Amino acid sequence: MFYASITGQFEKHKSWVYSVDINKQDIVVSASENELLLWNKRKCTDRLVGHTDAIKTVAFSHSGQQIASGSIDKSIKVWSSSDKKTINTLNGHSKGVNKVEFSNADKYIISAGYDDKMLIWDWTNNKVVKELNIKHTNFSINNQDVLAYIDSSCSLILFDLKSLSVIKVVGHFCGSPVFNPQKNIIAIKDSVFTFIDLNSNSVLSTLDIKKENSVCEVSTFKFTPDGQYLVAGIWGGDIEIWDWQKKLLIRTLQGHNLSSVDDFSFNSKNQLISASGDRSLRFWNWNTGDLHMIVGDGLFKAKLNGLLSISILLTLIAGFWALTKNTDNKLSSYILLSILSCWSLGIGLVVYFYKSTLTKYATPIIWTTTVLSGLFFFSVWLSWLALFTVPISLLFCYIKMTTSNDKTKIYFPLIINLVFCGILCSFVTSA
Known part of the structure; x- marks a missing residue:
């Protein structure tokens, strides 16, 4: 910013x-x-x-x-x-x-x-x-x-x-x-x-x-x-x-x-x-x-402010939860929290700046990560990888929907990923 x-x-x-x-x-x-x-x-x-x-x-x-x-x-x-x-x-x-x-x-x-x-x-x-x-x-x-x-x-x-x-x-x-x-x-x-x-x-x-x-x-x-x-x-x-x-x-x-x-x-x-x-x-x-x-039109500034607020809020929630679980090494937890804050904001900025360039790759990435998410969900030892593939799919769904007039090809994988996201949220809540 x-x-x-x-x-x-x-x-x-x-x-x-x-x-x-x-x-x-x-x-x-x-x-x-x-x-x-x-x-x-x-x-x-x-x-x-x-x-x-x-x-x-x-x-x-x-x-x-x-x-x-x-x-x-x-x-x-x-x-x-x-x-x-x-x-x-x-x-x-x-x-x-x-x-x-x-x-x-x-x-x-x-x-x-x-x-x-x-x-x-x-x-x-x-x-x-x-x-x-x-x-x-x-x-x-x-x-x-x-x-x-x-x-x-x-x-x-x-x-x-x-x-x-x-x-x-x-x-x-x-x-x-x-x-x-x-x-x-x-x-x-x-x-x-x-x-x-x-x-x-x-x-x-x-x-x-x-x-x-x-x-x-x-x-x-x-x-x-x-x-x-x-x-x-x-x-x-x-x-x-x-x-x-x-x-x-x-x-x-x-x-x-x-x-x-x-x-x-x-x-x-x-x-x-x-x-x-x-x-x-x-x-x-x-x-x-x-x-x-x-x-x-000032919308870029508003989006960055919103991105910053959401990134900090989510990181603070995750960091607070981590700190309450870790009582041995507070310094390490604070360092990790700072790194996560910079990382989450940085990824958001990169995606925003290169959104128009990434849109040409959006559809194959959406389908690839959706298929991978399905495979991870039904595996025993690799199911945790869905924590990475589902957000990537949703991110590129957002890119495609905001940069292209043809959105019909991504509705089906979008619905699948939203279902996967709901399952992940229920797992996190129960954990």
Whole structure:
């Protein structure tokens, strides 16, 4: 716990997490209240404070050397990700800023605000080079530096950030546009999703998630990096992954607690990072649906405190019983009690830290130890070994149930081990 505390693993968001982004070094930045938090795996390495109101949006530059943040305080701040200081403050919006993003060459910062303005900034010179009228604060930039947005007349506009000119007007649409990263296709979310082929300016298909799956409204969405699937955050906390071409729900990621999912980002490890109103960042393998890690919600600290309390309590009970039975050598008993305390807590910490790694081995270990427990129970001289195999089986049942969506394979061995555990408890009580 001391190690976790001094390395920033107990740090948590003060409130709602509105936005998240990640750079090529897998450093994560999250926006909550009026501060930015930088995360390296589970560790919070820095807090960047400077805005005077809630930060609604954050984005890394493509080089990873700068961070842009937009706030309800109407300002945009550009930070150095190396020395964690403000490089520049951009003031141009008359209302709060809801989205910021860097152009591909990092020459410009594009910002959209609640004043129905989109500003293109030469951020190094603190200069607005283009002002555009918008209908929705969401926009999207593809890898050719083409900006897609909905203007004040509800037209989908493609704007070239290299020449700072309009390429074409695609058609009359209202909603939030997002480019497909692999195809010349754009998705627009209004009451339904509309998928548009930008080569022909024609509608490929539509998808009504609410009708298809009877869910709450979509709060945010993105394509997966391969462009094959659409990831939608749902009011209520679920994340749905859709095959948008087949109109098929592939899987639902459940974990955020009765809140909205407000933003997504993808890292180099094929993980989806979700930001939510429940104050957490969650790291998912979106291909399998497995939850790998949760940071920023304070739950890690609570679990460690609970683990410490339970470990100490159980060790004290066992140690007290041992001390009452041993009247010859009190010093040896106290030393043994101290070793058991450190051992029980240490095992718990190791399992918690490597839970996502151990989950791939969980099912075979559960079955192996269950079979061994049965063999030990029915033997004469080896029955005491069940004291070790039964807890190991239950421990890996816990790991499997908390890290995987597929729990059906372990219900049967779980029941068997609970029966074995009851038998062991009755033996201990009678002894």
